[in-house]
Amino acid sequence: VTGQLAVLAFGFGIVSAATIALGAVGFTLQYGISGVFNVSYGAMMIVAAYAAYLVHNTAGGNLWLGVAAAGAAGGCLALASERLLFSPFFRRRANAFTVVMVSLALGIFAENVIVVIGGPGFFSYQLPPGRVYDVAGTKWTTLQVALVAIAAVAMLAVHLLLRRTKLGKAMRATAADPELASSCGINVRRTTSITWTVSGLLLGLSGVALAINAAAFSPVSGDLFVFIVFAAAVVGGLGQPYGAMLGALIIGVTTEEMAVWSPGLKYVAAFALLVVMLLVRPGGLVQLGGRARKDAAQA
Amino acid sequence: VSRKRVEQGGRRRAMYAVLFLSVLSLVAAAAAGASPRASTLNVAVFEPFAGPLAAFGPNNLAGCMAGAKAIDDAGGVLGHQMACQAENSTGDPADAVPAANKMLTSVSNLVAIIGPGGETPATFPLIAAAKIVDFSLSGSDEYDKNTSPWFFRMVPADGFDGIAMAYWAAKHGYKHAASVFTNDASSQTIPGPLAAAYKGFGGHLVKSVTLAPGQNSYRTEASQLLAAHPDAVFTETDPQTAATFWSEMLQIGGRLPPILGPQAGAYHPYLSALLPAVGHQINYVILSPTTPSPSEGLVVYKRDILSASSKVKKPAQYDNDPFAISDYDAVTIVGLAMTEAKSTDPSTYRAYITKVAQPASAGTVVVHTYAQGIAALKAGKKIRYTGAGGPIVLNKYHNVAQPYAAHKLNPKTGKLTQIGAIPQAVFAKVGG
Numbered sequence: 162v163t164g165q166l167a168v169l170a171f172g173f174g175i176v177s178a179a180t181i182a183l184g185a186v187g188f189t190l191q192y193g194i195s196g197v198f199n200v201s202y203g204a205m206m207i208v209a210a211y212a213a214y215l216v217h218n219t220a221g222g223n224l225w226l227g228v229a230a231a232g233a234a235g236g237c238l239a240l241a242s243e244r245l246l247f248s249p250f251f252r253r254r255a256n257a258f259t260v261v262m263v264s265l266a267l268g269i270f271a272e273n274v275i276v277v278i279g280g281p282g283f284f285s286y287q288l289p290p291g292r293v294y295d296v297a298g299t300k301w302t303t304l305q306v307a308l309v310a311i312a313a314v315a316m317l318a319v320h321l322l323l324r325r326t327k328l329g330k331a332m333r334a335t336a337a338d339p340e341l342a343s344s345c346g347i348n349v350r351r352t353t354s355i356t357w358t359v360s361g362l363l364l365g366l367s368g369v370a371l372a373i374n375a376a377a378f379s380p381v382s383g384d385l386f387v388f389i390v391f392a393a394a395v396v397g398g399l400g401q402p403y404g405a406m407l408g409a410l411i412i413g414v415t416t417e418e419m420a421v422w423s424p425g426l427k428y429v430a431a432f433a434l435l436v437v438m439l440l441v442r443p444g445g446l447v448q449l450g451g452r453a454r455k456d457a458a459q460a
Numbered sequence: 461v462s463r464k465r466v467e468q469g470g471r472r473r474a475m476y477a478v479l480f481l482s483v484l485s486l487v488a489a490a491a492a493g494a495s496p497r498a499s500t501l502n503v504a505v506f507e508p509f510a511g512p513l514a515a516f517g518p519n520n521l522a523g524c525m526a527g528a529k530a531i532d533d534a535g536g537v538l539g540h541q542m543a544c545q546a547e548n549s550t551g552d553p554a555d556a557v558p559a560a561n562k563m564l565t566s567v568s569n570l571v572a573i574i575g576p577g578g579e580t581p582a583t584f585p586l587i588a589a590a591k592i593v594d595f596s597l598s599g600s601d602e603y604d605k606n607t608s609p610w611f612f613r614m615v616p617a618d619g620f621d622g623i624a625m626a627y628w629a630a631k632h633g634y635k636h637a638a639s640v641f642t643n644d645a646s647s648q649t650i651p652g653p654l655a656a657a658y659k660g661f662g663g664h665l666v667k668s669v670t671l672a673p674g675q676n677s678y679r680t681e682a683s684q685l686l687a688a689h690p691d692a693v694f695t696e697t698d699p700q701t702a703a704t705f706w707s708e709m710l711q712i713g714g715r716l717p718p719i720l721g722p723q724a725g726a727y728h729p730y731l732s733a734l735l736p737a738v739g740h741q742i743n744y745v746i747l748s749p750t751t752p753s754p755s756e757g758l759v760v761y762k763r764d765i766l767s768a769s770s771k772v773k774k775p776a777q778y779d780n781d782p783f784a785i786s787d788y789d790a791v792t793i794v795g796l797a798m799t800e801a802k803s804t805d806p807s808t809y810r811a812y813i814t815k816v817a818q819p820a821s822a823g824t825v826v827v828h829t830y831a832q833g834i835a836a837l838k839a840g841k842k843i844r845y846t847g848a849g850g851p852i853v854l855n856k857y858h859n860v861a862q863p864y865a866a867h868k869l870n871p872k873t874g875k876l877t878q879i880g881a882i883p884q885a886v887f888a889k890v891g892g
Contacts, residue, residue, distance in 0.1 A: 283703065385675070
């Protein structure tokens with residue numbers, strides 16, 4: 162029975178990883194380009210999920226409209242927070258702790274805005290799970306397949322953006338060395354804002370994926386989940402989108418496998434992994450290599 | 461010359477500002493002095509109003525406000541109006557201590573407190589030291605044999621919940637049940653008494669799953685539970701965990717086994733998270749000592765709960781909630797005890813609380829509302845209060861001691877219907 166459960170848990174881990182990856186890649190893009198450890202990220206995910214909830218309810222239960230609304234809301238929120246809130250602190254060269262505190266305040270503000278508008282209770286999209294598919298000992302519902310598909314498409318889009326477009330090259334160059342990128346003619350400010358918008362889009366998708374996955378969400382549902390997102394980003398290597406994808410996969414599968422043996426220690430396993438990674442390989446699984454720096458030079 | 465004029469103008473402006481502020485202060489002071497709230501008796505609802513448990517505060521505030529409205533409509537208590545104040549207990553014992561200190565120093569004419577729940581061990585010593593009556597919402601077993609004169613508990617003890625669930629399952633042929641509880645302190649006081657009682661009733665616990673609360677998925681844990689093929693499941697978790705766990709179990713298994721939960725499972729925030737998540741496909745029985753019956757007390761409660769709309773969003777959603785109902789009854793009991801004691805001083809009226817909340821006996825009059833109680837007391841009669849939540853019996857430990865009832869949840873309406881009772885003898889037999 163334990164063997165069967167372990168196989169099942171692997172499949173469930175993929176679904177969890179999909180949700181985590183959307184958030185972790187978005188978070189790491191923000192960190193990579195601006196160096197901001199944005200702790201309001203979880204609250205922003207929930208704001209986007211709430212926007213999807215409002216659109217989903219008013220649009221007669223159309224999930225895809227809700228997903229689009231979450232992405233749009235996430236993108237707008239991230240752009241607005243970067244331009245209006247964080248940029249003034251960047252310009253004053255505020256220290257990292259100050260910026261973290263600002264993001265903490267933003268997160269608390271965002272959560273309370275939802276409480277004021279929607280109340281402190283719970284919200285649910287009330288989606289039917291659809292059929293259950295048995296695949297090689299794992300079980301997937303239609304909804305879970307959709308979640309994994311959304312994450313896979315988003316990851317592919319991020320890959321193509323980073324590797325096949327000028328903008329992606331500029332993003333990588335700015336993340337690697339903003340001063341060098343600027344001296345090479347890259348509009349760093351514009352690139353930073355676009356990166357925040359892209360990360361916001363992913364944040365929105367992650368929020369709606371979390372809300373679908375958890376079946377119900379409240380204004381504070383992102384508070385714990387965001388630490389799993391952080392763990393995935395750090396395990397993969399902060400600022401490294403591919404690292405965040407890998408980190409999400411490892412964290413997602415590890416937590417579900419841990420649930421087979423000791424459900425109460427699921428998240429403990431994730432953070433134990435994080436500590437081990439920081440001890441053994443402080444830069445994460447995927448570290449900033451020569452290629453990123455070369456991009457900056459080439460640009 | 462121009463500099464002198466500027467200086468003179470500045471001085472004049474400063475003088476006007478000082479005058480304006482002085483007048484404003486005088487007006488404010490006069491307004492405060494003339495306020496009818498000076499003689500208002502305050503009941504603090506010390507529950508979370510922010511953070512992860514923020515939905516619980518308004519739930520309890522609604523019940524309190526309905527009780528205060530009923531009292532005020534009947535002329536108040538000894539000439540005083542009654543009001544409920546929302547005080548955020550935060551949900552975290554560490555943060556609740558400064559919050560309790562703030563409440564005790566800032567709420568004037570504080571005569572009673574409703575709440576908190578899990579924060580009680582941290583905050584009750586402060587409340588007792590301040591000599592305020594506390595209707596705690598904690599189910600912790602450390603208060604089962606309470607000796608403090610300031611502590612009262614109208615919600616069931618966790619151990620009793622466990623015995624009630626075990627009895628009901630065994631009685632209905634569920635002899636191979638499983639249990640799902642979260643690993644937080646407030647949920648972990650049920651599994652022990654539950655397991656012992658269930659074994660005593662001839663049941664066999666086929667699987668016990670302990671969840672870490674607030675995670676984004678419990679599919680593996682749900683699969684474990686399904687693999688044990690339980691014929692019923694005992695549970696108590698937080699609302700978010702319940703929604704995620706049961707919806708995923710439904711996805712994997714196609715249907716849910718019968719679920720048995722304690723009174724906490726009838727909290728409105730819990731049901732508002734759970735029911736939409738499971739698409740109303742749930743067979744859920746709740747065991748609770750609060751037994752709302754179609755009495756005059758319940759009719760008045762349902763009418764008065766709507767009056768809480770100025771401070772509580774959609775108060776009508778709590779018209780079926782056992783916690784809001786027991787808060788309503790607690791406030792009514794406070795009012796009746798004060799009237800009987802002829803004092804609003806907690807040190808005096810607290811002794812009358814258990815006199816009002818006793819089974820009816822010869823020479824006593826059963827009253828269902830505050831107005832009825834006042835009329836009976838004025839006529840020189842001894843009263844026994846049977847409130848919106850049915851008969852209320854507080855034992856020598858100031859704990860509820862009335863029989864439990866089983867309530868079936870209608871998943872489409874969220875309403876509870878009483879389907880049976882558990883006699884008090886069951887608890888005595890098991891040692892509860």
